[in-house]
Amino acid sequence: MSDPEQHEQVPGQGPRTKYLSVRQAAFIGVGAMVGAGIFALLGAAGELAGAAVWLSFLIAGVIAVLQGYSFAKLGARYPSAGGLLEYVAEGFGLGHATGITAWLTYLANAVVTAMVAVSFGNYASSMAAGGDAAWAKAFAALIIIVMTAVNIVGSQLVAHAQTVIVYVVVGILTVFAVVTLANMNPSLLAFSGYPAWPEIISSVALTFFAFLGFGIITFTAKDLARPDRQLPRAMYLALGIATVIYIAIALGVFGTLTVDEVISSGGTALAVAAEPTLGRAGYWLMCVTALFATAGATNAGLYPAAGLSERLVETGLFPPLMARKAGGRVVAGLLVEAAVCLVLAVAFKLEAIASIGSAVALLIFVLITAAHFRVRKETGASPAILGLAITAAGAVLVTFVFTTLIHEVASLVTLLVILAVSVGLDFAWHGRRGGRTGSPSATRGR
Template sequence: MDSQGSNGPGGIGDGAGRLGGREASDASKAMTVRGAAFLGVGSMVGAGIFALLGEAGAVAGSAVWVSFLVAGIVATLQGYAVAKLGARYPSSGGVVTFLLQAYGRGHTTAIASWLLYFAAVIVTAMVAVSFGSYGTALLFDDSVAWSRILTVAVVLVVAAVNIFGAKLLDRVQTTIVVLLLAVFAVFVVVTLAQVDPALLARSTYPPAVDIVSSVALTFFAYLGFTVVSFTGGDLPNPSRNLPRAMYLALGITIALYVLISIGVFGTLTVDEVIANGETALAVAAKPALGDAGFAIMAFAALLATSSSANANLYAAVGSTAKLAESGSFPPVFGRSVRIGGTGGLVITAALILLLSLFVDLTAIASLGSVVALAIFMVTSIGAFRLRKDIGANTSILVVGIVLTAVVLAVFAVQTLRTSPQTFAGMVAILALAAILELVWDRLRARRA
């Protein structure tokens, strides 16, 4: 493997680095710590709390708040590694740049790039399904047909936005996050005031192994923290400001998730949360705020999930174009198409639609979390290899790697035991990434 500098192909990072509409070379558009942190909060919240409460409740029961807390600790440990790498190698290249620094341009980096792409597709499919569920509950009385129609509609709309540009969404990103935080603050206050301690008693918790296993699922809600690392090329003094933005984003999100999950499971039974699935948050607000509370939370969910879908699709399209340019992905991903945009946009939107319409929601979240956990563990190992260069604390890196490995192992064993099909999907997606890299590597060699 040959090593690459910080200006190597950025992959996922180059796409996500442009989410804020700021180029690293444009000093007049430098991002603030608050802007970088809110970018991460917006990405995490859109892909997390609205979509996962019902799924997590089916595994962790009323101990979902514990699962979110542990997943937040894992994300923070990984965030430490990513922040150190981003501070040392500030670039819009994000995670792919870090992998290139740690492993060079070889199979490890290439397979990881495919997995990162798969994760982006899975996350976007998850939030698209959540958008459809909330939109239907708000407008069409839980019609399954309308839920699918809205799911397809949001994917097509954000695809169109990516063809014509997303400058408007860029400008209002901070506004959206502030509005969401204000809504959540009201929700937390009214639900915590009505919490029934009996619903959260330890006697209602499932076995510890189930709670640990659920961490791989709730970790899905924190996937957006890596978006902060993509701002390294835009932040002034990134060695100081990037870690601050990372920890601020994670701190806000962890507190938000823990308080919301306590409020929901403290006012609704586990069965009620599971039955309402993606709309559990809005249902929990209804007793205190009435129909208006349901409508407000549902509208907040529509804002958060559509924004997250757009951001993730934008990142995936931008990254595939860059990977195609560097030769890591087939050229078709970077070619322009007649309808506008690139081949990567068409391919990615099609994959998102297929997953949204034909794959079970739990499977989507589980696969996305597992892929992300594996990639972040590889990234943390890369940070360990570069620990002297990046000035990282060895103990923190080791704890993060070990804790992530434990969560992955427990989840894999539990999934194999309780859901063999999901386990097969996990193996298949890893195998697919390896096969795609080997096939493209051979084709690339023939062309050369």
């Protein structure tokens, strides 16, 4: 981020520095969104929406903007380290609804991280082992273990390097989009080849997965001079940039390759699409870019586990065990999340993990916006827009479950298990502790 730090004179104090600009906050969100999702999901989305994946990204972007409106209003009113879960607690208190959502969010984060790790494994295997499936699983497990170690060490060098990687990845994706769009075959994108609307709507659950990082922007609220004005602008700017890039890439890929070619290339669709225009060098360039993007996303996915666990223990939503530190350094919540990631990465295919993650994420966003509805007078949010956000996300989730997920027995069972485990863990801990009341406000400043 190259913008100079903003300065603001606070009455009775010296000038305060280190405020983020709107562009800086927006680019944090862009970095969290653009990268791993687009590398991993084109093949899976193509199985449902065919060449209409670009339209799926457009619809997903609209849904993300509706959720972004809700999150921006919440973040401006409740700037907190608790992030999205803080918003649920403000709306529902510290009862079962918030507790179950907390466990869902914790497990969903593991699902998302496992998915990008599997994407890393696919690209690494395509480069080093001819695409062998066993090696892909081995590489996926390896990147989870390595990034868990990085999070334990807490290397500042890696944190700075990841910032640079984000800019490089976004830059290369932009070049890729421009080159493929300039050389695409429009006939491959003909409307006559599009599937029926239920299939396109169902695919939105997968393409929406690529927007999940926008929630990170809410954590910048406390670092903005005027979060009530700047946070919404940053949110919409980030979502606008991501949506344009995703649509351009989808048009470029499906305008270069047939739907069958995209599907058969699986998680390496971008690299395969780069080859006709840029040659073998383009294939390798996109593979290396994907490795950086997915490795960084795996690191970013594991990063919140320790802090989130400690915050949820502080509010009484998680048992103290989750915040205990082995050797005075390693938070148990991080190790548990890494273990769940390893199981998912080794046991499931990328498409199945994406299905599970998308369904859980949509459910969590519906719950967050429903909580927002209860405190809408405090945030000044429009009830009509909040209602539309809940309806849109809920409709996509229901369509996805009954048109796609119902045919993926293992994914559906795993989704139900995640829901059951989240409910069971909350009720078990809630009952043992004798109940929780109040809001997170009571624990702030401890």
